[in-house]
Amino acid sequence: MQELLARRRNGILLGVLVFLQVLMVGQQIQDRPIDARLRYWSSALFMPLQRAGQWGLSGLSSVWSGYFWLVGAAAENRQLDAEVSRLRLENHYLQQQVVHVSARAGLDEFRASLASRTLPAKVIARGPSRNAREVFLDRGREHGIQPGMAVVVPAGIVGKVAAAYGAASMVVLLSDAEAGAGVVLGRSGAPGVLRGTNGVLSRLDYVPPYVGVAVGEQVYTSGLDGVFPPGMPVGEVASVETTPEMHTIAVSFHADLDRVREVAVVLQTEHEALPDSVRRTLARLPGPPETEAEGELRAGGSLDGPADRIKRTYESVLQAQRKTIGLLSGRPPNFSAAADSLRGARGEISGAPGEAE
Numbered sequence: 001m002q003e004l005l006a007r008r009r010n011g012i013l014l015g016v017l018v019f020l021q022v023l024m025v026g027q028q029i030q031d032r033p034i035d036a037r038l039r040y041w042s043s044a045l046f047m048p049l050q051r052a053g054q055w056g057l058s059g060l061s062s063v064w065s066g067y068f069w070l071v072g073a074a075a076e077n078r079q080l081d082a083e084v085s086r087l088r089l090e091n092h093y094l095q096q097q098v099v100h101v102s103a104r105a106g107l108d109e110f111r112a113s114l115a116s117r118t119l120p121a122k123v124i125a126r127g128p129s130r131n132a133r134e135v136f137l138d139r140g141r142e143h144g145i146q147p148g149m150a151v152v153v154p155a156g157i158v159g160k161v162a163a164a165y166g167a168a169s170m171v172v173l174l175s176d177a178e179a180g181a182g183v184v185l186g187r188s189g190a191p192g193v194l195r196g197t198n199g200v201l202s203r204l205d206y207v208p209p210y211v212g213v214a215v216g217e218q219v220y221t222s223g224l225d226g227v228f229p230p231g232m233p234v235g236e237v238a239s240v241e242t243t244p245e246m247h248t249i250a251v252s253f254h255a256d257l258d259r260v261r262e263v264a265v266v267l268q269t270e271h272e273a274l275p276d277s278v279r280r281t282l283a284r285l286p287g288p289p290e291t292e293a294e295g296e297l298r299a300g301g302s303l304d305g306p307a308d309r310i311k312r313t314y315e316s317v318l319q320a321q322r323k324t325i326g327l328l329s330g331r332p333p334n335f336s337a338a339a340d341s342l343r344g345a346r347g348e349i350s351g352a353p354g355e356a357e
Contacts, residue, residue, distance in 0.1 A: 107262045110154035116229045117268040118152075119143060123261050124168070133159075133176035133198060133257075139265065140165045148227060150266040156233045156254035157181065157221060158263055169265075173257045175202065182225035183234055185211070186218035194219070194234060194251060201238055204249035211247075213240045219251055229269045 111118045121137040139145050141164045149161040151171050159173040172179050175196040183194045183204065190211040192204045207213060217237045223230025233254050241248040 106154055107264060111264050114229070114264075114266075116266045118264040118266050119145065121145075121151075121169075121263050121265050123263065131198065133173040133179070133196065134162070135159075135171050135173065135260070137169045137171060137263065137265070138167070140167045140169045142166055144267055145169045145265055150228045150269070151263050152228070152232060152266060153255050153260055153263050155256070156235060157228050158255055158257060158260055160227055161265065171263075174253065175199065175257050180225070181228050181234065182222040183219050184222040185213065185237075186220060187214065188212060188217075191222050191224065192249075201250045201252055202235070204237075204247075204251050207247045207249060209242065209244060209246055213237060213242070213247055213249055215240060223269075227269075229266060 107120055111120065119139060121139040123135045124138045125136040126132065127134040137145075137151075145161060145164045147161050147164055151158040151161060157174060159171045159176070159179060161169050162172045163170040173196070174181060174194070175198065177196050177198045179196045181194045182191065184191050185207070188211050190207050190213075192207040195203050195205060197203055204219070215237050219234040219236060221228040221230055221232045221234060235251045235253040237249060238252040239250045
């Protein structure tokens with residue numbers, strides 16, 4: 001018997017455990033189950049440990065995902081940010097280059113259409129104050145620029161070179177109160193003097209009051225100032241106030257003088273072609289009445305009076321001394337050697353025989 005129990009011990013033990021399990025299930029069905037009590041106390045006992053383990057695992061996961069796992073992603077983000085900044089700067093530079101190339105192409109086309117010899121230049125700086133009406137160019141004496149040369153753009157005239165240095169020059173804009181230019185009205189052909197006002201508009205002076213001036217009338221350079229080539233656009237009449245004594249005319253510039261970047265310096269002035277409307281207007285203007293002397297010349301005669309002798313005397317003295325009238329530099333010509341002949345010719349003109357030889 002004992003040998004049988006020893007051989008069947010495992011099977012008997014399993015049967016006992018199954019029986020106990022069946023009893024416990026039955027007890028759970030009838031009343032509050034023992035298994036439920038065991039689960040309750042085991043949960044209450046192991047809940048703090050479970051929460052601590054969950055908190056630890058969550059922190060470890062956050063550290064892993066926020067540092068170890070994303071350490072490469074953060075470096076990649078910094079690299080991408082630097083690349084985006086570089087591309088933005090490059091895009092801005094390329095946009096500026098496009099504007100520069102477009103402006104230079106327009107300036108080259110404009111220079112090719114001019115009869116005057118010009119030099120391209122770039123504005124590199126402006127005056128020290130906001131109200132300064134001057135700009136600085138990247139061309140100077142070593143490029144052939146001299147004070148007094150005109151500065152123009154395709155839209156119109158800009159100003160005049162006030163000072164030239166080695167590799168730079170200073171230009172006074174036409175809007176400066178001390179600047180001016182000889183101009184002509186496009187409709188009537190009447191000449192005038194354009195003067196700056198330190199503002200957006202300029203003032204047109206010395207237009208005769210009997211000349212009709214209309215708002216919107218175009219204004220061109222006349223070339224009488226010896227600086228700007230004749231026939232270049234300047235602006236248009238913005239307002240006109242007329243009195244019996246004078247005109248008060250305001251002119252707006254075609255060129256935006258505060259934003260010029262690419263300019264052309266006129267090295268050698270040649271007469272530019274006036275617009276067809278101006279030429280037709282000038283052709284319709286009546287000429288001065290023909291004098292008796294001009295009629296005699298047209299008939300084939302000669303005119304050699306005292307005034308002509310005075311003119312020839314002055315011209316011969318200037319040619320002998322290699323002088324030119326109108327230049328401020330150098331010493332003035334000496335006419336003392338021709339005083340006797342000039343005095344005699346003047347006496348003939350005034351009718352005073354005592355002054356003649």
